[in-house]
Amino acid sequence: MQPEIIIGGPMPDTVTAALEAAFTVHKLWQIEDQDRFFADAGRRVRGFAANTLAGRIDGALMDKLPALEIIAGFGVGYDSIDAVAAAKRGVIVTNTPGVLDDEVADLTIGLLLATLRQLPQADRFVREGKWPQGAFPLSPTLRGRTVGILGLGAIGKAIAHRLDAFGVAVEYHGRSRQAGVAYTYHDTLVGLAKACDVLIAIVPGTAETRHLIDAEVLAALGREGVLINVARGSVVDEAALITALQAGTILAAGLDVYEDEPRVPAALVAMANVVLLPHIGSASVKTRAAMGQLMVDNLGGWFADRKPLTPVPEVQHLV
Ligand code: NAP
Numbered sequence: 001m002q003p004e005i006i007i008g009g010p011m012p013d014t015v016t017a018a019l020e021a022a023f024t025v026h027k028l029w030q031i032e033d034q035d036r037f038f039a040d041a042g043r044r045v046r047g048f049a050a051n052t053l054a055g056r057i058d059g060a061l062m063d064k065l066p067a068l069e070i071i072a073g074f075g076v077g078y079d080s081i082d083a084v085a086a087a088k089r090g091v092i093v094t095n096t097p098g099v100l101d102d103e104v105a106d107l108t109i110g111l112l113l114a115t116l117r118q119l120p121q122a123d124r125f126v127r128e129g130k131w132p133q134g135a136f137p138l139s140p141t142l143r144g145r146t147v148g149i150l151g152l153g154a155i156g157k158a159i160a161h162r163l164d165a166f167g168v169a170v171e172y173h174g175r176s177r178q179a180g181v182a183y184t185y186h187d188t189l190v191g192l193a194k195a196c197d198v199l200i201a202i203v204p205g206t207a208e209t210r211h212l213i214d215a216e217v218l219a220a221l222g223r224e225g226v227l228i229n230v231a232r233g234s235v236v237d238e239a240a241l242i243t244a245l246q247a248g249t250i251l252a253a254g255l256d257v258y259e260d261e262p263r264v265p266a267a268l269v270a271m272a273n274v275v276l277l278p279h280i281g282s283a284s285v286k287t288r289a290a291m292g293q294l295m296v297d298n299l300g301g302w303f304a305d306r307k308p309l310t311p312v313p314e315v316q317h318l319v
């Protein structure tokens with residue numbers, strides 16, 4: 001008998017098909033009477049394929065699934081899964097590190113250039129037929145800037161590597177100095193923000209990183225400063241960001257993530273100096289397929305011989 005699993009939210013068709021081929025699948029968002037489901041079929045569910053963007057998986061939900069053994073996340077960030085609650089219940093949590101680093105780094109560079117050179121605004125200018133009336137205004141530039149990276153982990157390093165080719169200085173802040181990199185390390189985020197005029201956030205969304213980028217950090221970034229957030233919305237105090245953008249305390253922002261996705265504050269939508277993306281850092285067909293395959297392999301590895309490929313740190317002692 002195939003193990004029974006829940007899929008927490010819609011995933012690419014190929015990923016859903018791979019899950020359906022290997023497991024007996026329940027699609028949580030399609031179940032009308034969830035109380036009845038949890039009292040009946042839910043008691044047989046051994047695995048959970050978790051879409052990061054489809055709601056939080058907390059201890060209360062785990063308690064409704066007494067046979068649950070593994071929660072396999074579809075993404076590297078697992079802030080939507082309470083991994084500590086899972087570990088307490090002996091439930092494995094896995095994520096999909098590594099297979100999306102280059103894709104997210106590419107997107108970050110694209111968002112940075114789009115924000116500085118105002119590419120979406122220029123596109124709108126052409127489409128709205130404004131070009132015959134005069135040239136598009138001159139934009140800010142990446143030239144001569146110093147880029148600060150908050151979180152020089154796997155993706156942060158891939159971003160830094162790309163920035164090397166652009167000939168700009170890279171500095172960073174994180175919990176600790178990274179071995180084997182020549183970039184200047186700052187032991188405070190305010191110190192990094194003072195030293196740079198672009199700040200890229202690519203840390204996990206945790207209690208410790210919540211609102212790390214606040215009014216003080218934005219003020220330190222300065223009037224020519226540009227914020228790029230491809231981490232999690234929670235890392236930035238969005239109200240402070242809106243105030244800073246409106247007051248001209250910083251120059252511009254490029255955002256892929258928000259505090260209350262998929263809701264984006266109207267104040268951000270109204271601003272001309274902000275580029276807004278709908279959380280698409282890893283969202284190419286190829287990379288989402290690779291993430292999906294790793295998630296399926298984590299589930300398969302666990303059910304075959306209790307060997308998931310990429311368990312998250314909080315549960316590694318369970319493997
Ligand atoms: P990673 O390799 O684990 O790197 C994370 C980095 O953040 C590490 O250098 C870590 O420091 C640092 N960090 C962690 N907590 C910190 C804290 N409290 N203060 C300062 N620095 C801290 O993770 P990754 O694969 O690069 O991914 C990073 C995050 O990007 C994910 O968790 C996810 O939230 C986000 N992400 C977003 C998208 C998107 O679509 N926009 C796509 C993928 C990932 P240490 O070296 O000391 O551990």
Ligand code: 8YV
Nearest residue numbers: 051052053074075076077282
């Ligand atoms: C995905 C992400 O949007 O990997 C992450 O942490 O944020 C993205 O790759 C998300 O995981 C889709 O579920």
